[in-house]
Amino acid sequence: MPDHFELTVPSDLAYLERIAKFVTEAALRLGLSEQQAFEVQMAADEASANVIQHAYGPGLAGELHIRCEVEGDDFVITIRDHGRPFDPDQIPEPDLRCPLEERQVGGLGLYFMRRLMDRVSFRFDPQAGNELEMRKRRSA
Amino acid sequence: MSEFAAHELGEITVVEASGRLDALAAPQLDETLAQALARNACLVVDLAGVTYISSSSLRVLLLGVRRARRQGGDLKLCCLSPRVRKVLALAGFDQVFELWATCAEALAAFAASSGASERVCDGTS
Numbered sequence: 001m002p003d004h005f006e007l008t009v010p011s012d013l014a015y016l017e018r019i020a021k022f023v024t025e026a027a028l029r030l031g032l033s034e035q036q037a038f039e040v041q042m043a044a045d046e047a048s049a050n051v052i053q054h055a056y057g058p059g060l061a062g063e064l065h066i067r068c069e070v071e072g073d074d075f076v077i078t079i080r081d082h083g084r085p086f087d088p089d090q091i092p093e094p095d096l097r098c099p100l101e102e103r104q105v106g107g108l109g110l111y112f113m114r115r116l117m118d119r120v121s122f123r124f125d126p127q128a129g130n131e132l133e134m135r136k137r138r139s140a
Numbered sequence: 141m142s143e144f145a146a147h148e149l150g151e152i153t154v155v156e157a158s159g160r161l162d163a164l165a166a167p168q169l170d171e172t173l174a175q176a177l178a179r180n181a182c183l184v185v186d187l188a189g190v191t192y193i194s195s196s197s198l199r200v201l202l203l204g205v206r207r208a209r210r211q212g213g214d215l216k217l218c219c220l221s222p223r224v225r226k227v228l229a230l231a232g233f234d235q236v237f238e239l240w241a242t243c244a245e246a247l248a249a250f251a252a253s254s255g256a257s258e259r260v261c262d263g264t265s
Contacts, residue, residue, distance in 0.1 A: 013164040017141065020160070020192070038223065045194055049163035108195035108231060115230060 004069035005029070011056040011064055011081065019048050019066060023077065026068035032075055033139050043116040043134055044077055046109040055083030055130060074118075074135045085124035143189075144172040152182040152250055154243060158189025161197035169197050173204040173215075181213025184246040188219035193227055205237060214238070214253075218246040 005026040009015040023044040027037035048064060056062050065080040113120050117134040124130050142159035153176040161169060176183050185201065187193075205215040218240040220228065228234050240246035 016162045016164055017160060045162060108198060112195055
């Protein structure tokens with residue numbers, strides 16, 4: 001039984017479905033429930049779309065390296081890229097209590113990632129590239 | 141993969157969506173809603189065939205319902221799977237959109253409100 005799974009895809013939104021299938025299968029094989037597998041693939045989808053659209057984007061192509069593994073009680077997804085770094089702390093969380101007309105349309109993807117996973121962390125290194133790590137505790 | 145189909149019932153346009161409504165699908169959803177809103181201010185978006193919806197497509201739906209209501213109509217959602225409904229709830233969108241179990245109920249909701257509002261969206265006319 002492998003203890004980790006890795007996937008490398010081009011930075012193209014057409015690969016989002018491939019990423020979702022990969023993360024779902026990895027999550028189930030590493031012991032997450034079906035509901036948890038859905039949640040982690042959703043977080044991975046949001047994160048991957050962010051990287052493809054913001055770290056890369058028009059005029060800058062590259063690859064995403066995705067790794068799924070278990071560390072202790074945690075299911076860990078790591079997404080690496082060599083695109084532009086961005087500071088997620090600069091993105092305000094949407095105020096879900098706001099009336100419809102005033103609600104911001106941005107920041108929802110990041111909000112989902114933080115709600116669906118137990119921990120989300122970013123690291124930027126000009127040489128090694130950008131690394132996004134998301135952790136979720138496996139069910140007891 | 142995602143697919144969209146639209147048909148009109150009087151002054152209401154029903155948009156049927158299927159597949160994964162992710163960041164790849166969002167521009168096509170946006171275009172489909174824009175074309176529908178150019179003709180009618182009353183939309184029902186049938187999500188029966190949708191297996192997944194992400195923030196990009198939720199954003200498109202939010203912009204769509206704003207535009208529909210500014211035009212005196214509405215954008216109602218129907219036939220959500222339990223998973224899709226949970227995603228909407230996570231975003232607080234279950235407080236923004238009317239969610240109906242069937243398309244018929246969503247259409248009836250337009251007819252029921254047409255007596256009270258200035259703008260009539262009557263699917264039977």
